[in-house]
Amino acid sequence: MLEVEGVTKRFGALVALDNVSFKVNGKRLGIIGPNGAGKTTLFNVISGFLKPNSGKIWFNGKDITGLRPSKIAEMGLVRTFQLLKVFKSLTVQENLSIVSDDSRDLLELVGLWEKRNIVAGNLSQGEMRKLGIALALAKKPKMLLLDEPFSGLSPVECESLIEVLKDVKTPMVLIEHKLGELFDLVDRVVVLNFGRVIFEGKPEEAVRNSRVVEAYIGEDYA
Numbered sequence: 436m437l438e439v440e441g442v443t444k445r446f447g448a449l450v451a452l453d454n455v456s457f458k459v460n461g462k463r464l465g466i467i468g469p470n471g472a473g474k475t476t477l478f479n480v481i482s483g484f485l486k487p488n489s490g491k492i493w494f495n496g497k498d499i500t501g502l503r504p505s506k507i508a509e510m511g512l513v514r515t516f517q518l519l520k521v522f523k524s525l526t527v528q529e530n531l532s533i534v535s536d537d538s539r540d541l542l543e544l545v546g547l548w549e550k551r552n553i554v555a556g557n558l559s560q561g562e563m564r565k566l567g568i569a570l571a572l573a574k575k576p577k578m579l580l581l582d583e584p585f586s587g588l589s590p591v592e593c594e595s596l597i598e599v600l601k602d603v604k605t606p607m608v609l610i611e612h613k614l615g616e617l618f619d620l621v622d623r624v625v626v627l628n629f630g631r632v633i634f635e636g637k638p639e640e641a642v643r644n645s646r647v648v649e650a651y652i653g654e655d656y657a
């Protein structure tokens with residue numbers, strides 16, 4: 436569905452992405468790596484917020500390299516924050532009704548139907564994150580890009596969000612530092628280090644890979 440082919444992005448002398456290639460085949464893929472490895476830059480390039488110096492990005496057979504972010508989102512490749520316009524003084528259901536006729540189905544999917552009459556400003560962080568997912572899904576995206584969906588959430592909130600994301604059938608790419616949570620969701624990971632792909636494969640193989648352990652995961656986690 437999504438193919439990143441030889442993408443390089445430089446900021447002056449700094450090579451933030453160095454000939455990065457991988458494919459996403461309609462499932463859930465995790466992108467991991469240490470701080471500064473290039474993960475956010477990669478999302479920025481895929482979603483059109485930055486133009487790569489070289490390389491191509493293909494989405495469902497179309498070359499989307501360098502297209503505007505709004506155009507890429509219209510084509511169905513959606514970064515969740517692009518759609519996260521929550522009106523805090525409106526209820527959960529009112530927020531969703533603005534963008535969707537299926538608000539009940541979506542609220543049930545993300546586990547917020549019981550909270551539909553609560554004013555969005557009173558939701559917990561975890562619930563707000565779920566509302567964001569529901570709002571993104573209302574646009575019927577073909578693929579979602581999620582940047583650290585678990586950051587700032589408690590362990591209980593993380594557990595609950597994992598269950599929600601497991602029920603979402605839309606393919607997704609997730610950047611995440613919380614590996615326990617991520618590995619519960621994805622069947623493949625791409626590991627970046629200094630802008631290069633140092634590993635691509637199953638999470639259980641990543642934690643045993645010596646380059647990944649050395650660059651990011653550490654002996655203790657492995």
Ligand SMILES: Nc1ncnc2c1ncn2[C@@H]1O[C@H](COP(=O)(O)OP(=O)(O)OP(=O)(O)O)[C@@H](O)[C@H]1O
Nearest residue numbers: 446449450451468469470471472473474475476477
């Ligand atoms: N707009 C920019 N101008 C200059 N340098 C940048 C810019 N954006 C990112 N960088 C640099 O590019 C490198 C990759 O940064 P990036 O934010 O993509 O890493 P990351 O893997 O997302 O890190 P983190 O896990 O901390 O979010 C870093 O060295 C960063 O300082």
